[in-house]
Amino acid sequence: MQRLHDRKLARGFPTLDGDQPLGPKVALILCWQPQGLAPSFHDTLRHLVDSGYAPFVVSNAPLSAADRQTLKPLIWRAVERPNFGYDFGGYRDGLILLRHWAVHPDRLVILNDSIWFPLWPGDLTLQRAEASAFDVVGTILRQRDDIMFLESYFFSIRGPVLDHPGFRAFWDGLRLTSNKYKVIRRGERGFGLALRQAGIAMGPLFSSDQLSRLFETADEPDLRQYLARIATVDPDELAEAAALAAAPSSPDWVQNARGFVVRVLKRAQPYSTFPVAAAGRLGYPMLKKSAEPVNVHWRASFLKAVDDGILPAPLPSVLAEARERTRDAG
DSSP states (O other), X not given: OHHHHHHHHHHOOOEEEOSSOOOSEEXXXXXOOTTOOOHHHXXXXXXXXXTTOEEEEEESSOOOHHHHHHHGGGOSEEEEOOSXXXXXXXXXXXXXXXXXTTOOOSEEXXXXXXXXXXXXXXXXXXXXXXXXXXXXXXXXXXXXXXXXXXXXXXXXXXXXXXXXXXXXXXXXXXXXXXXHHHIIIIXXXXXXXXXHHHTXXXXXXXXXXXXXXXXXXXXXXXXXXXXXXXXXXXXXXXXXXXXXXXXXXXXXXXXXXXXXXXXXXXXXXXXXXOHIIIIIISXXXXXXXXXXXXXXXXXXXXXXXXXXXXXXXXXXXXXXXXXXXXXXHO
């Protein structure tokens, strides 16, 4: 199947040239929106343009005439490809096409539409990634035993890395599949392994140490806010968090609350479990769209914090779409 796909790629996918000029910074943004492009996707493109990036859209679904019309002012180029290989299939094809077109950016951002980004105007995530000492930057680094990888919805890559033999060997040798588990294993985890083996430095904008320090130094009012708006699929954790948040102050309260947080985070991600802490204190700039229960709870807690005035309201498009997805999941 991959050979057939690659023959189609060699013949050329449907392409749309946009009005944005090609520059030294390119953003390869993958989307799969067969029902039409959402307003938040256009906001993402505007943010990329405002940050100096030439958006290169790789769509895993056909683009309607209306979508092409609204895309044209906001992009450098777009291509339509079959939805084969999910996000890593689109990333791979996009990288092959950039090489075919002799495009060698100083900075390449790769992201997909499984997240809302940015959440708020004036977001500086892209600039922070450019200033990072790492060759390949993500938001979160996942690590367990000898497995280490960046979450794959956002990469910011130094230009010279694109020509590194280890980087090119990974993408040229990637076997595409429409099995989601294999996509994660070969793509997300495989990319992390390939970077390490090639000696290409990768790292996150939000480190586990940074998140741990946030909870270790939080005072009682902050801890109560975090616990009152926890996002968890575990009813026992939810009940314990609610009980702690409602409990009166005592000499042991802060220690007990921090101990609870440590236990929860042994098997959960802090950015999704405690959105008030991650988004409100650290400025975590993304929210996942997926229907997985953990992400449904994350969105619900995020929206509750917005409604309670604890977090600022995100962009109107993000707020409307997040509310709709939360209602639909509900």
